[in-house]
Structures are given as C-alpha cells and as structure tokens.
Amino acid sequence: MKKRQYYQLQVLSTERLTPNLQRLVLSGDDLASFPDAPAGSYIKLLFNQFGEPQPTAPQEGQRILMRTYTVRALNKAANTLTVDFMLHGEGVEAGPASHWAQSAQPGDTIMVAGPGTSKGLAPEHDxxxxxxxxxxxxxxxxxxxxxxxxxxxxxxxxxxxxxxxxxxxxxxxxxxxxxxxxxxxxxxxxxxxxxxxxxxxxxxxxxxxxxxxxxxxxxxxxxxxxxxxxxxxxxxxxxxxxxxxxxxxxxxxxxxxxxxx
Missing domain, CATH: 3.40.50.80 (Nucleotide-binding domain of ferredoxin-NADP reductase (FNR) module)
Incomplete structure (x- = not known):
C-alpha cells in the first residue's frame, strides 16, 4: 500500500461566499511538492480526537479524524489551494471541518493528505x-x-x-x-x-x-x-x-x- 503523504498548510484567506458556503485559501511551502489535482480531486483534512485541526503529521497510534473535501482550485504558480466548505450550522456540533472553516483565521495551520481522484463524467456522451x-x-x-x-x-x-x-x-x-x-x-x-x-x-x-x-x-x-x-x-x-x-x-x-x- 502506498504511504499516505501529508502536507502542512496555512490559511491564507477566508471568505463567506454565500450564507452556507465558506471559502478557505491555503498555502505553504509543502504545496511545492503537492501533486497536480485535476477537476473533482479531493483531499483529506486532518483533525485530532478533540476535533481540532492537526498542525503536524500524525504520530503512529494517534487517533486522527479525517474529513474529505473537493479541491476547488489548485494554483501551483501562486502556491494556493482553494477549498469550499458547506456549513452545517454553528459551533462544534456542526462537525470539525465545518466548525473550523467558520472559525479559521489567516496563519492557522492544518495538515492535509492527498490528493485523490474521483470518477468523472463518462468520456463518451452526447x-x-x-x-x-x-x-x-x-x-x-x-x-x-x-x-x-x-x-x-x-x-x-x-x-x-x-x-x-x-x-x-x-x-x-x-x-x-x-x-x-x-x-x-x-x-x-x-x-x-x-x-x-x-x-x-x-x-x-x-x-x-x-x-x-x-x-x-x-x-x-x-x-x-x-x-x-x-x-x-x-x-x-x-x-x-x-x-x-x-x-x-x-x-x-x-x-x-x-x-x-
């Protein structure tokens, strides 16, 4: 099995696009080695057992919560990774990723795994x-x-x-x-x-x-x-x-x- 790769990224900016959609732009030196991610690719955001963003690569045996999100845009030239979050209410009850997306501030750190690719449209169609x-x-x-x-x-x-x-x-x-x-x-x-x-x-x-x-x-x-x-x-x-x-x-x-x- 291929070893999972982790990337330490920081919040560059955060923006409420609509009442129920939050956009975070992530950046960091690790993005230089992040693979190209075509449309529809996904990443895993890492949180610890308390639902807090995991700032470093997890240790062996550490309990980690992973939440899956689509790569909205990857700009290697600008060194940015954009992720949009549907918000599921207020507070920790909304889940670790939704809660973090609403409260994250520029400079906050989180570990990311991936990317993975999802199946797209059937190539032959009218x-x-x-x-x-x-x-x-x-x-x-x-x-x-x-x-x-x-x-x-x-x-x-x-x-x-x-x-x-x-x-x-x-x-x-x-x-x-x-x-x-x-x-x-x-x-x-x-x-x-x-x-x-x-x-x-x-x-x-x-x-x-x-x-x-x-x-x-x-x-x-x-x-x-x-x-x-x-x-x-x-x-x-x-x-x-x-x-x-x-x-x-x-x-x-x-x-x-x-x-x-």
Missing amino acids: WVILLGDMTALPAISAQLEALPEQTRGYAIISIVSEADKQPLQAPAGIEVIWLVQAGSAGLAKSLLDIEWLQGEPAVWAACEFSSMRAIRSTLDVEFNVPRTQVYVTSYWREGRSEDQHKIDKREDAQQYTQLVS
Missing part, C-alpha cells in the same frame, strides 16, 4: 447531467469549468437558500438549475422535470445518502441509463459521521451490486 447538493457544488463547479465549450446539458444544484446561488462558469449549452430547499427527493425529481436531449447522456451526481439512492433508482427505473454512463455517489448521510457514512456506503454498494448483477 450530453451531460451534473447534479448534487451544496457539498457537491465545488466539484460541479470545477467540472463545468473543464467541459468543452460545445457541451450541452444540465447542472442541477440543490441549495439551502436563494442567497446561496452563485455565478458559475459553464459552456453556453449547459442550463444551470437551482433547487431551493428541495428536500431529499428534489434532485431525483428534477430528472423527471427536465427535457431529456437526444442521444446518450453522461450523468454525474453527488449528494446526501438518501438522495443518492433516489437518483440511482430514478435513472435505473425511469430512464434505464446504462451503468457505464452513470456515476452516482453520496458525500454524507444525515445523522451519521463521515466514518459511519463510509460503512453505510460500502454496504449499500455491495447490496446494489448484488441486485443488478
């Missing part, structure tokens, strides 16, 4: 659908920016409030649809509301666990989209920690594989 909640907004934004200019399709994003809308850079043929307080079934329902274009789509979706299952079922039952054209995943589960969610996600994937095989 049009695309990108959909997710605010936890997926950074990944969707990065993918939209990387799409060829002639791409057609939809970006459907569920947000907490009207004020969480933000400008997105996308090809002219992509219709951006904002769903405000759509609930767990809203993203799946949106697939029934849009006009499906001719040809074979590529679908990429990331959201809460129950929404993920609803989207997957809708694609299978209502549209019979080939599995090779679909990537649907959950980034979190209501009422569960990231470690618990990983277990749920693994069990669900096993059950689903057995069901469709």
